[in-house]
Amino acid sequence: MATSNPTPIDIPNEAFVAARERGKDVVLHTPVLPSAYLSQRFGGTIVLKAENLQRTGSFKIRGGMNKLAQLGNAKETGVVAGSAGNHAQGLALAAKHFGAKCDIFVPKGASLSKIAATKHHGATVLDGGESVDTAVAAAKARAHETGMAFCHPYDDPDVIAGQGTLGLELLEDIDDLQLLIIPLGGGGLLAGTALAIKQQHPNVRIIGVQASVCAPFIHGTSPDGKVLTLADGIAVKQPGNYTRPIIDKWVDQIIEVDEDSIADAVVILMEHTKMLVEGGGAVGLSALLTNQITPAKNGTTCIVLSGGNIDIGLIPNLVRRNETNEGRRLTIFVRLPDRPGSLAGLVDVCAAQEANVIEVQHIREGVKLHPRETGIQVVLEVKSPEHALSVIAAAKASGFVIQENS
Numbered sequence: 001m002a003t004s005n006p007t008p009i010d011i012p013n014e015a016f017v018a019a020r021e022r023g024k025d026v027v028l029h030t031p032v033l034p035s036a037y038l039s040q041r042f043g044g045t046i047v048l049k050a051e052n053l054q055r056t057g058s059f060k061i062r063g064g065m066n067k068l069a070q071l072g073n074a075k076e077t078g079v080v081a082g083s084a085g086n087h088a089q090g091l092a093l094a095a096k097h098f099g100a101k102c103d104i105f106v107p108k109g110a111s112l113s114k115i116a117a118t119k120h121h122g123a124t125v126l127d128g129g130e131s132v133d134t135a136v137a138a139a140k141a142r143a144h145e146t147g148m149a150f151c152h153p154y155d156d157p158d159v160i161a162g163q164g165t166l167g168l169e170l171l172e173d174i175d176d177l178q179l180l181i182i183p184l185g186g187g188g189l190l191a192g193t194a195l196a197i198k199q200q201h202p203n204v205r206i207i208g209v210q211a212s213v214c215a216p217f218i219h220g221t222s223p224d225g226k227v228l229t230l231a232d233g234i235a236v237k238q239p240g241n242y243t244r245p246i247i248d249k250w251v252d253q254i255i256e257v258d259e260d261s262i263a264d265a266v267v268i269l270m271e272h273t274k275m276l277v278e279g280g281g282a283v284g285l286s287a288l289l290t291n292q293i294t295p296a297k298n299g300t301t302c303i304v305l306s307g308g309n310i311d312i313g314l315i316p317n318l319v320r321r322n323e324t325n326e327g328r329r330l331t332i333f334v335r336l337p338d339r340p341g342s343l344a345g346l347v348d349v350c351a352a353q354e355a356n357v358i359e360v361q362h363i364r365e366g367v368k369l370h371p372r373e374t375g376i377q378v379v380l381e382v383k384s385p386e387h388a389l390s391v392i393a394a395a396k397a398s399g400f401v402i403q404e405n406s
Contacts (some may be wrong), residue, residue, distance in 0.1 A: 008245040013163050016196045017197055019158075020165040023065035025098055028167070030054050032173045034294075037272040042288050044295030049170060052277050052308025056173065057305050058233070059166055062229045066162030068094045068153050075100040080148040082106075082128050082135030085114025086233050086307050087153035092121035103142060105135040109226060111233075111278075114309050130226050132186075133237050148206035149217065154186030155240030164192025170196060170302060177204050178299030181284035184217060184254060185234030187243030191305075194250040206250050207293060209283040211235060212222035212256040217247065228312075230262045230279030233307055251375065255293070257286035264289055266310070267322040295345030327385030330355070331377065332402040333363070338374040344378070349398050354389045356381040 020027075030050050038046040051059040064087070068075060078101030081091050088104040095102035104118055105128030119125055126142075128135025136152065143150035166189065170177060178195065182190045190208045197204050208217065213230035214220045229235050239247075240291060247254070265282035268289075268313035269275045284303035287293045295301040324330035336342040343360070350357055363375035382388045395402050 004175035006405065008249045009157055010216075010290055011164070011192070011195050013196070013199055015161045016164045016168055016192070019062070019066040019161045019205035020168055021083055021331055022069040022214050023062060023162065023165065026055060026065055026093065029053070030166075032271070033275075035273050038285070038288070038303075039295075042295050044297060045300045046295055047174065047302050048273065048275065049098075049166065049302055049304045050275065050395060051166065052281055052305045054219070056086070056093050056121070057307055057309040058086040058090065058281070059163060059304075061093055062090075062165050063087075063154075063156075063159035063188055064090035064094035064151070065097070065157045066165075067091075067156060068100065070158055071149050074149045077146065078102060078148045078278055079151050080104070080142050080146075081151045082132065082139035083153050084110045084132050084135075084232050084235070085118065086309060086378060088118040088123065088125070089114060089121060089309070091151055092118050093289060096122045101148075101370045103139075103148065105129075105138040105142070107131050107135045107226075108244050109232070111309060111311050112313075113311050119311065121348070122386060122403050131237060132235065134404075137335055148192070153230045153337070154236070156188075156241060160188050160192040160195075160242060160246070162192070163364030164188045166304070167193040167196030167341035172199060174300050174302060176202070176299040177201070177302060178202060178296035179293075179301040180204060180206045180304070181287055181293065181302070182206065182304045183231075183234050183280055183283045184247075185211045186236040186238075186240050187217070187247050188240070191240075191243040191246035191308060194275070195246060201304045205296070207287065208247065208251050208254045209261065209287045210254065210256050210391075211283060217244070217254050218256055218398055221240050222235040229290035230266070231281030231283055234283065235280075239253035255287055257283050257290055257292070259288045263318050263321060264325075267318050270315075270319075275305060276308050276310065277305045278310040281305045301302045323381070327388060328382055329358075329361070330380045330382050330388040330391065332380070333371065333396075334376045334395070335373050335401040336376055336380060338372050341373075343376060346378070346395065346400055349395050349400070350378070350380060350391060353387075353394050354383075355387070355391045
């Protein structure tokens, strides 16, 4: 791994212990959950660190509590930050706990559910521009203008120490931890957890995972403008001056994963572990799905699910996409005589094949049809790709003209 210029800061184990004490009234000790499904599918023993069940739905409350607890009288003028949503919620709840005013600059396109939750915790939400980086810059400017305390989402020793309390919990809960997979955005969670663990157990292998559309730790650069990704919470364009050298020194490997694998990971976690996890929180599983990581042969592999603040409206799209890719959703276009009973005949064929009709749409424009024909698009729930083929064959055998769309 390339080495950056700054010298890694020293955060001793005592700092993580102290951070844990400061946050004990608010921060939850989240569970480590075994997954029989993932262990059987990928081999080894795989467990999930469920930070999606943390207060505010992500690990960010850890750093926010540790930062504000040490501000002293500086809290009286309020705190300000730039965030895509998870740091915003964590800081807002921490500020509420300490009775401090909180302003948050949020980039365009941030999760609506995260914005709503941030407001619910009492923060004022402001326009932060096109990206997390522009939001952070706006927050810094406001701090300079007003005297409010600026709280960086990741590049701050106190925030890093707070996030590292997750590592202390892992060492307590997993006796034979061998491999740890952690989502990577700005690097606060990865840097803090790696320091907390490696200083006590240097043989634990730690891997960070970035979304390929925004992976500056790997490529050194990031795309201009807004980044379109399911992993919006980790779409950070600029590695931190504090986090980067820590990660260079203490983290064994950084990999990147594509959008398809992130979408698959979110659905697999819902379906097989009953965990609701946002895209940025699910990239650790994406690394296994893309065969870039092999679970530890001896000992336990832990995947950190760093957040669960996903927009509910996105879930049906992810489920439909997954069902189509897995061969459990079939869309067909059928030309039917435009007379009563034609559609009922098609439905009867589908029912006989035990295919569930999810959606029916009449299409009479934009396709070439006989004046006495109508077009029908039918979405079916099927059991497998083989089942889909049998449904199509049965419909054709009954005289229907079928065009398979997916």
